Amino acid sequence: MAEMSVRYTYRVRPSRTAEGLLLAEWNRDRWVWNECVARSRALRLAGEMCGPARLDKDLTQARQANQWLRDGSSVAQQQTIRDFGAARTKAIKDIQKRLAMRQRRGFPVLKKKALAHPSMNYTRRGFSLQDGQLHLAGGIVLSVVWSRGLPSDPTSVRVSRDAAERWWASFVVKVDSEPLLETGRVIGIDWGVTEIATTTDSEFDLAHPQHGKTAAAKLARYQRMMARRRPPKGKPASKGYQTAKRQAAEVYGQVARRRTDHARKWAKGVVRAHDQIAVEDFKPKFLANSTMARKAADGAIGQAKRELIWMAAKHERDLRLVDPAYTTMDCGDCGARAKHRLLLSERTYTCSACSVVKPRDKNSAQVMINRAGFLPAGVDRIRLDSPTETRAA
Ligand SMILES: [Zn+2]
Structure with missing residues (x-):
């Protein structure tokens, strides 16, 4: 038997306070991420090395200088730098594989407030489970819908919000493999x-799968609604537009879940x-x-x-x-x-x-x-x- 890492994902229903704290945390992490993108670009152009150690040092300085950054959890902010480093390393490896240095596809890019979905990673140091609740660094407490039990102690968790504005907690746990009988086929x-x-x-x-077809009609309806209510450039979106957008995202979600189920079986x-x-x-x-x-x-x-x-x-x-x-x-x-x-x-x-x-x-x-x-x-x-x-x- 071998040990392997798997994700167990659960719905999270944050209170209004908790959601406010999550979004504030996300805004700070997003700022750290965007700083990483900008700095690594500038340092690369200057021909200097730009590893996580350098970015960590910059973060320490930025936290000393800014109260609003200090208000956030240092664990989450450091993790953002780790995530950035991992994304960058992966992109460099992919490029070496493609041997096409001119294409910088897959490199970490800026996360725009209106487009990027909130997503934060916490390692063991940044979260704990107490009385069925998820406690995150920075004093955020979340209620998790435990649709099934965790098979073992999680090593990390990703808290995110999808396009339909639902929150999720995705835990990484170690499980044992389950060898099957040989079939000779x-x-x-x-x-x-x-x-x-x-x-x-x-x-x-x-x-x-034909799931797409039945959902397609519904989707088309919401997309027409969105088209009618699309805000002019530079103007904020109306309530009706946002509702149609969320409903379209829900249909997408349903199709995706059914497709996953079909593929898994x-x-x-x-x-x-x-x-x-x-x-x-x-x-x-x-x-x-x-x-x-x-x-x-x-x-x-x-x-x-x-x-x-x-x-x-x-x-x-x-x-x-x-x-x-x-x-x-x-x-x-x-x-x-x-x-x-x-x-x-x-x-x-x-x-x-x-x-x-x-x-x-x-x-x-x-x-x-x-x-x-x-x-x-x-x-x-x-x-x-x-x-x-x-x-x-
Ligand atoms: Zn032949």
Whole structure:
């Protein structure tokens, strides 16, 4: 058994006082974050190092100089610097991977008051649980809706407010993995637009959930309401506009929760039935000019992939991510590579070497297994165990 970190998230219902304190804390943390962004930019331009130690020192000075900053918790403010440092390190690593130094995508940016959702992280030093309530540094006490128990002592908590203006507390806890019985089965998974996942095991193909469609009508109504009430530039938004905006965010939330549920159940089924899982390492591009259908598909794929990776880790299955380059050109049966790329409209793969004819996505799913280095032993074993073979013997 291995130990792993998971998030347990609960709804928080802060009192009016507590919410005021949270927002004040958030405003100070946001200021610290924006200072980090501005300072690291300035120091980088001056050719100087800008590590967390330097930013910590600057924070100490700023707290000495400003009473309003001193009113806030130093733990939360220091944590903001840690979070900034982590976000920056991740962006630098990503850039090194992409080897595209001109694109500074993913770098921490300024958090604007009207756009950024409040979100604060507290490590063990900055929070405690007493009598079922969450106590944060700075004397903030919150009532948590304990929809389920925490499996162990949390190591950190993130308190945040979503677009529908609901507060959440998300605890990081350590849990033990739960190994499952071996099944001797292998699966290959290819992601797509028409089906979220096409697999070598048709039982586990994943269609697009239809939840979106029923919610789409409601969403369109709120969006029309928002359009009618949109404030002129520079003018504050009206009550009606804000209400429509919150209602739209609630519908989004419902769709997202149902989609998560759908993806999680699918991932659990896949992981329960297979020891070895070969998955296309899909990376969404989120291009500005891509269609809404493409964007929705990318979102659904990203989520299904995350759930699958997490579920495989939880149950100690062998999951391997496969580079998707040329997967539509390679033959899953004999390994030959076609000379030309298949057009997106061509739904059938025909191999010129071994003359196999297969649905395009099924072929790609098979290529995943081969690329992952999984021997098709599991597939053979199933054939041997099948009723026809047993009768023959
Ligand atoms: Zn072939």
